[in-house]
Amino acid sequence: MKSHNITISDIAKELGITPSTVSRALSDSPRVNDKTKKKVQETAQKMGYHQNVMASMLRKGSSGSIGIIIPRINRHFFSNAISGIERIVNPAGYNLLIYQTEELYQKEVEGIQAFMKNRVAGIILSIAAETTHFEHLNNLQNKGIALVQFDRVTDLVHGPKVINDNFNGAYLAVKHLIQTGHKRIAHLTGAPHLNVYRERLRGYMQALTDHGIQPDQALVFDNSITRDGGAANIGKIMSLNADAIFCAGDYAALGAIQELKNLNIAVPEQVAVVGYANEPFSEIMTPSLTSVEQNAFEMGTRAAQALIDMIENKDNAHDHTDIIPVRLIVRQSSLVSTY
C-alpha cells in the first residue's frame, strides 16, 4: 500500500549515475551536462519524484518557511495582510506558517517557540494586546531568525517595522470633522500601550490644537475599541455635549452608531461619527461609515519583502520603519445634512 517515497538515489540508480549529480541536475547547477540534466528531470518527472524538503533544509541549515504571528486571522485587516504576505513569499519559494495569539501573551510566546523549533527563516509579528514585555523576541535575534514587526510594533525590539500612518490617519479624520463644523469631538480608543492607539490619539490631539480647539481629556475613552465599548460610552459622551466621535476602530463606531439610533439621535446631523480600518461593513451600513483605509494588503507585501531582504542579505541590523500612507474615505456618517 504505502509506496516508499522515491528519492534522488532512486533516480540515480535508474540512470546509473550518482545522487550528487542528480541533486545538481535538479537544481540546475552549471556543473552538470545539459543532456544529463534533461534526462534526470525527465525521469524525476516520470518516477513522480518530489524533493524531501526536510532533508534539504536539514542539510542547508534553515527551513524554507516563514512564520506569521497575529492576534487573529478572522479580522479583515489581518487576513488581507496575510494575502499580501503570501503574494511575496510563495513565489520566493517560502511557505507560510500561521499562528494566532488571540491577543494573549502566553500564546505569543508559544508561537515564537513553535517557530524556533521549526527553524523558520523569519517571522512576521503583530504584537498581542496583552504583551508588554519582550524577552521572547530578543531571543530570536541571536538565534539568527529574522524578525519583522508589523502594525502592532514596539521600539523596544530592534529590526524593520511596517506600520500604517496612524498619526496621519487620525489627523485627517479629525481635521475632516472640524472642517465639517464640529467642535467637541470625542475619541474612543484602545489599550494605550499599543503604538497604534497611542499614535491615533496623538493625531487626534494634534489636529485639535492645530485648529485652535483645546483638547478635553474627558472626551477620550480608553479601552473602548469593541462594538460594546462603542455603545457603552454614548450616554457619557452625549452628556458632555459632543457633536462628533472619532473611533480608533470601525467596530466601536458601529456600536456607537447603533446606540445613537436607539436613542433617536441623528447621525450625522446631531453627532458625526468616523471610524478606522474601513471594515467591509463600513460601506454597507446605514448611514455608511466614514473611515480610514489602511491598505492591509500593501502592508503585507512590504513586511514580507523586508523579511526576505533581511533573510537573504543576513542584514540583521537596520532599524528602518516603513510607514504606509492611509486614506480617509468620507461617507454619510460624517457629512452634515447642509451638503
Added chain:
Amino acid sequence: MKSHNITISDIAKELGITPSTVSRALSDSPRVNDKTKKKVQETAQKMGYHQNVMASMLRKGSSGSIGIIIPRINRHFFSNAISGIERIVNPAGYNLLIYQTEELYQKEVEGIQAFMKNRVAGIILSIAAETTHFEHLNNLQNKGIALVQFDRVTDLVHGPKVINDNFNGAYLAVKHLIQTGHKRIAHLTGAPHLNVYRERLRGYMQALTDHGIQPDQALVFDNSITRDGGAANIGKIMSLNADAIFCAGDYAALGAIQELKNLNIAVPEQVAVVGYANEPFSEIMTPSLTSVEQNAFEMGTRAAQALIDMIENKDNAHDHTDIIPVRLIVRQSSLVSTY
C-alpha cells in the same frame, strides 16, 4: 555573532552521556532513569535548546505539519474555519501551512505539490471553483498523505468529507419564504458544478415542490453569486414577477438589495430576500439580511479532527461524510410588514 544552534549532542557532551539517552530523556522515554531525565531537561533548558524539527521529522519520516488549501483566506467563512482547525491542530502538536488558490486550478495543483514537498502529514482542502478534474488529488493517496475535503468537495475523490447541510439550509430558507406568503421565488446561485450550489439548488427545488409550487427554471440564475451578480439580475427577476429571492450567498443578496433600493422597490414588502453564509455585514445592513449560518468554526474543528484521526490511525479508507447542521437566522429582509 551567529551562535550555533545547540543540539542534543551538545547536551550529551555537557553531561558526559550519549545523544541517544538525551533524545530519549527529552521525549520522556521509560528507558531512561528519572534522575538523568531531570538533569537532561534542566541543562536543555539552561543551554537554550530547541529541538530541530527538520532533523526529527526527516528521521521519523513525516512532517509535523498539516496543510490547508482554500480559495481565499479573507472570507469570513474560511478564516473562521481556519480558526477552528487551529484550535484542534496546535494542541495536537502539528502546525499549519496555508495556501490560497484564489479559485484557480493551477494554484490548487501548485499548493498540493508544495505540500508534498514539505511532506505534510495531511491536507485539508476546499476545492477551487475552477477545478473540475482531480488527478492531482488521487496522487496524494498513494503517497500516504491524508486528505480531508471540506465545504467544497467532490465525490470523485475518496476520503472523509466535512460539509454543511446545504440542502437543508436552502430548504429552510425557501420554506420560510413560502410560509411568509411568497409564491414566485427566484434563486441566485453559483457555478452549478460545485456541490454547495448544486445542493442548495436541490433544496430550493424540493421546498417548492413540497409546498405545491411548480419550480420555474427561468427564475434560477447560475453564476450570479457576487455582489454584481446580485444587482445585475434584478431587472430580469422583477420582469418575471418574483416576490422573493433566495440567494446562495450573502454578497449576491447584498447586491440585490442595493439594486432594489435604487429602483425604489421595497424590501421585504415587495420583494423578500434571503442570503446564505451569515456574513458579518448581514446583521448590520439595512434592512438586516435573513441568512443561513454555516458554523464555519465547527466545520474547521471537525475537519481537523477527522484529519488527525486519519493520520494517527492510518485509516485511509473510510469515506464518511460529516454533515454539519445549519440554522436559518430570520431578519428584516424577509419579514412581511403585516407582522
Added chain:
DNA sequence: CCATTTAATACAAACGTTTGTATTTTTGTA
C-alpha cells in the same frame, strides 16, 4: 600525439535526530 586545461561526474561527509541492538550497570535472589 601527448600534455594540459576544462568539463563532467563520482565519492564521502555532514546536517540533527530517532531507534533497534548491544553493552554495561544495577538490582534481586538463591
Added chain:
DNA sequence: TACAAAAATACAAACGTTTGTATTAAATGG
C-alpha cells in the same frame, strides 16, 4: 558471593539531501 534478570545507557545506522574534494573523461593546443 555468585548469577540471572532487569534497568540504564552506549553504539551505530539511518532518514534524504547538499556540497567540498577527488577522480575520470573530454577538449584544446602546440
